[in-house]
Amino acid sequence: MTRVQLLSSRTRRRAAAALAAALLMAVTQAFSAAPLPESVVMVPKKSGLFTTELETTLYLPEGDGPFPIVVINHGKANGDPKFQARYRPGGPARFFLARGYAVVVPMRQGFSKSSGSYIGGGCNVESNGREQAGDVAAVLDYVTAQPWADKARIVVAGQSHGGWTTLAFGTLGYPGVKGLIDFAGGLRQEQCVGWQQGLIGAAGNYGKETRTPSLWFYGDNDSYFPPFAWKGMHDGYVAGGASAKLVAFGNFGSDAHTMFGAADGARIWQPVVAEFLREIGMPDQPLPAFARYVAAPATTAPPATDFAAIDAVDRVPDQSAASLAGYRVFLGKTFPRAFAINAQGGWGSAWGGDDPLARALENCAKKAASGACQLYAVDDKIVWKP
Missing domain, CATH: 3.40.50.1820 (Alpha/Beta hydrolase fold, catalytic domain)
Structure with missing residues (x-):
């Protein structure tokens, strides 16, 4: 490679880096x-x-x-x-x-x-x-x-x-x-x-x-x-x-x-x-x-646990009829999807669209009697940690 070619290559890389930096700044400046x-x-x-x-x-x-x-x-x-x-x-x-x-x-x-x-x-x-x-x-x-x-x-x-x-x-x-x-x-x-x-x-x-x-x-x-x-x-x-x-x-x-x-x-x-x-x-x-x-940073899923199999309805912490019915609906939905539980009672789910994990937690919080909600399942993984 000649010096002229090398300089040209460097110039192109710098221009590409500048464009990427400008785009990143534009995205970062957008609050959401x-x-x-x-x-x-x-x-x-x-x-x-x-x-x-x-x-x-x-x-x-x-x-x-x-x-x-x-x-x-x-x-x-x-x-x-x-x-x-x-x-x-x-x-x-x-x-x-x-x-x-x-x-x-x-x-x-x-x-x-x-x-x-x-x-x-x-x-x-x-x-x-x-x-x-x-x-x-x-x-x-x-x-x-x-x-x-x-x-x-x-x-x-x-x-x-x-x-x-x-x-x-x-x-x-x-x-x-x-x-x-x-x-x-x-x-x-x-x-x-x-x-x-x-x-x-x-x-x-x-x-x-x-x-x-x-x-x-x-x-x-x-x-x-x-x-x-x-x-x-x-x-x-x-x-x-x-x-x-x-x-x-x-x-x-x-x-x-x-x-x-x-x-x-x-x-x-x-x-x-x-x-x-x-x-x-x-x-x-x-x-x-x-x-x-550009998608805002989404809620990060917790690591998978060995608490239960994804289709083990009998292991869902909230065993109320409404919760189990909601979980069965969740299992029939396509990815991305999330199901959240409150250990004292309450559940929520969401699928598709933007950040279903955050929306599942929000839906659970509306039904929870007390305490915080926690993600139970994300896509095809159980992430519940008792």
Whole structure:
């Protein structure tokens, strides 16, 4: 390396350090993270003589735009999709808002307050994905018609069933979509014979029709999709001609399927997603103008203890009927989540959004007769210390 090259390299590093310091100062000067700029719209999807309304959450930065767009697709919980809560991915929304994106989170047909019925497609998982992708396209048709939207810069992402929807959406070649991000995508259909091979075959077919680059995240201890399934899906997808970078991050907690929603998962996906955004020509770094959306330091979870198994309802210190019912509800929620207990009686829980640990303690304090509340469980770990 010549002296000129060395000086140039040093200059670039100093400039980068100065920019990082300026951003850090902007974030530090903000006394707390701004509330998420959340609104909900019902997006019409016309199909023949019928119109379906899709409940869609928007997180829009302040200003006129146009803003680059990221769509985040939800998974599918057990039970009737109509009773599934509106998806509110607080942490991921802040990640993209801080980079100047408008965040779009649609609930597909038959989910939550969206009208119509969930179209499952039976055991045809390929058809299922394509049906879901149509809802995403309808929402993007609405979004790209708005003055605040940059219709030439779009990223589509999703977790679990939402990740599968994202891969299926890639076959549409939607204008302006620069990249796809799949977090543990797929659909578990244990009632269908050979359902894992169905996923592998369908992914191969999607790959034949997709030319948008994609990024995939899967872990070894995924409770939905074992390694042979997601590796087979990736191999088939790439063999079909699609571009897909696979991030196999090994084990994560007790279930790698929850990585995207867990607070600890941010350290795994956020740096890699930032690099992917840079590679596809999308904004990848936090911007000082949107520093207020950077997540404030969250409550730190205590270390895990061996007090009980996460699903041992009989070990919850408050054995009142209300507390046990609340704990069962907590166990059915996705990460991030927290459950707090008061040893003298009282409990509280929270999930999703900003700092569920602090909100669980606050909810517990409202019910406690006396004394302080303490976290009992965080995500999939018991942290209670008697």
